Amino acid sequence: MSYQVLARKWRPKSFADLVGQESTVQALSNALDQNRLHHAYLFNGTRGIGKTTLARILAKSLNCEKGTSSKPCQECNTCKEIDAGRYVDLIELDAASNTGVDDMRDLLENSQYAPSSGPFKIYIIDEVHMLSKSAFNAMLKTLEEPPEHIKFILATTEPNKVPITILSRCLQFNLKQMSSENITKHLEFILTKEKIKFDLDAINIIAKAASGSMRDALSILDQAIAYNQDKIEVDKINQMLGTISNEILIRLLDAIAKQDGAGLISLTKEMNEKNISFESSLEDLARLIHELSLAKMIPNYFEGSDNKEILNSLEDAFTPENLQLLYQIATLGKRDLYLAPDLLSGFNMALLRMIAFYPSFTNNKKEKTNAVSKNESVANKEPIKSESFVEKKTPEFDGNWRKLVEKLELGMARSLAQESEFHEFKGGTFYLRLQPHHKHLSENTYQEKLEIALSNHFMHKIKVELTIAKVKTSPAIEKKTERADLFKQTEKNIMEDSFVKELINEFDAEVISSSIQPKSTGKEK
């Protein structure tokens, strides 16, 4: 038996089978069931999201022998013939290859005659924006005085190129780009039905690579089935697509956070040997940095993710400013990749630039501290090194750890200070607690930096004792809660805004929560 490509084999046959276009399906179903039919429909949206599939389902719904409804029977001759692509009263034209007025005239010449079997003669015109001006004019004539038995279903990726005279006579539907979650779900469904084993992570990679196009996702899956003999696995998919695994991305960012240039270069060498595309790696790196930035704004952003803990600790390793800079270097690095002597050096340079610029925030602060302490030492105050502080009368601390942390010049140790819960201050030692998943912050270098900052602040030799334990609160937790409250309040204000309400009611608008950004309070540090 010959292999039938998945996109054809699993093409949705009913509205219920369509993935990710709920609002369009709802509107069309209501219109069909209430017999509110229009002469012309226009579906717009990017390629591969199901415009012509939707058009064919609509055609069945209109002409099914059991009557017009949103649930065509799928069994009558009409339904079957439409599925098989040989129904006489359904005329499909691809405007990309038939742009001229003659094609359109031929098409419309027969429109005056009644359909041969069903109630409607249905014209599906794909990529309608490609028609010539005179072809549009020919179509407009029919649209201005359409015979009762004619229905036009137009599809386009570029509605802005369709003349307004045509647009205004169509009922328009904006098809949504498919979310990678929806694509993943659908691929899972198909693979289960096809009895093909798979790793969920491998399917996620395919869904992301398809960038919102179900058709592309299915054709990648076709290749994957041919390429993977027994099971669809992450490594094989990465190899096939030349994509980079999340694990390598995380290792890259971790090396940047640790300023580990040698580690970074050995990783890129490994990537080169595996033929991983450097261009898409920079793109994926920018995507991950973007997610880390979102995690700074949206509480529990990585909840449910496989790598939740490691992503949370990466988020802690960078400040929002770091992430902005890294993002810019990744995107510009991708732009300039082909100007480099070769792709590997271009990629290496982009990553080394991240290391070169990453400490600029932290080091500048340190220099500033040095400068201040120099001035201070002129005024007979103690120099910066904690070792050199002499014991004086024990310094006083009011217990407000968060306020203290905000005053400290911490650099890379800021994450440690912010994630720590203050327990006790006794005999010149700060006893702090740190959540088990922040254990990596207890590294000596961070702790030493924190001790130096505290010693500088109190002008007294201060020690830090860390315990790994469950933490109730910390400056970071407090800030996150405040941000979450602010976010909730902002979202509430937006939803209660009369203009927004009007947009929702009148234009079927939707508030995208991820785009809501509370105004900075100015207190953040």
Ligand SMILES: [Zn+2]
């Ligand atoms: Zn039927």
